[in-house]
Amino acid sequence: MMQVKNLTFTYGKRTANECKVLDNISFEIRKGEFIGLIGSSGSGKTTLIKHLNGLLKADSGDILFNGLSIYDKKYVLSKLRKEVGLVFQYPEQQLFKNTVIADVSFGPLNMGMSHEEAEESARKSLELVGIDISYYYVSPLELSGGQKRCVAIAGVLAMNPQILVMDEPAAGLDPGTRRSIYQLVEKIKKERNIAVVLVSHHMEDVAEYADRVFVLHDHKLVREGTVKEVFSQIDYLNSIGIGVPQITNVTENLRLKGFPIEHAAITVDEAENMILEVLKSEKGEIG
Structure with missing residues (x-):
């Protein structure tokens, strides 16, 4: 792409x-x-x-x-910016409209959508990020930090990148x-x-x-x-x-100290499965 x-x-x-x-x-x-x-x-x-x-x-x-x-x-670069949505760090600092729905509709309107199309796209995006309809007509400043972040992400998604x-x-x-x-x-x-x-x-x-x-x-x-x-x-x-994930360092140190795993784990779930397999194997040998 x-x-x-x-x-x-x-x-x-x-x-x-x-x-x-x-x-x-x-x-x-x-x-x-x-x-x-x-x-x-x-x-x-x-x-x-x-x-x-x-x-x-x-x-x-x-x-x-x-x-x-x-x-x-x-x-046309404006078309590219619709297709490639960019969310910077702390995007909620860019929220500036009086209501949540107006803020999320702002980008689509600037990209040439009609008011009805922009609001429909905004509603779909807000629904996708989990913002309840009861918040649509309140100020973004009244939301929690996590909700503000979700609204900012919805504003990019509303342009359908x-x-x-x-x-x-x-x-x-x-x-x-x-x-x-x-x-x-x-x-x-x-x-x-x-x-x-x-x-x-x-x-x-x-x-x-x-x-x-x-x-x-x-x-x-x-x-x-x-x-x-x-x-x-x-x-x-x-x-x-x-660096690498913390669990990768931990399991690599275990491996180097003789714990019988073939390689370091990348995620906690992988590490859990690897360690359980070792414990089951050792239990079977003892039994």
Whole structure:
């Protein structure tokens, strides 16, 4: 659905503050998949996702969306921004309308929908993220932190994007609300069959929900693969300051100390199953 080809970008080009932020990056985003984008601070993650809907333009390279270059002179970037929805950190800080329904309708109206179409899309999106109809005509400022976050996400969903790009969507939320947000994102992906790109510093979240993982380091894409392929490279990820899920470190230490598991676990569920299998096996041998 989207192809990023040899993307290079430099801030402050031809100035004393020139700094290359993206260096020859290439990858694909496929319909309906969940991608985790990880990297240490300053690796270029946020800069990269701003390219995906045309907020920034690369110095060189190309981005193709459904086979068309977004850098073609005739390409309409406003259409791209409808198809590639971008949710920044703390998106609730951008809520500004008097009512929830008005806020969620704002984007669709700007994209050319009629008032009726925009409100219908807003209602469907609010229903999808779990906001009860009783909140539609109250101020977003009266909602809880988790509800505000959901309303902000609904505002992007109301434009019916094919790709949803999220920069730390659960930042600053308590653990329970955090899990609810990720379960919501998974639900959105399945029900609308859209691709999700998740930027996160929390490896546990990436391991739990992503299909594939992209690793940025020193402004380059240094690893790409399934969750298991990427997070099995424990020493490498630790060496570049990214790390792996906590359970992966724990089970790898157990393995190195002689606990009879073949490899480190990536998720808590996997670790639980592996340990239960060992205990059952040992119990059977004793019996």
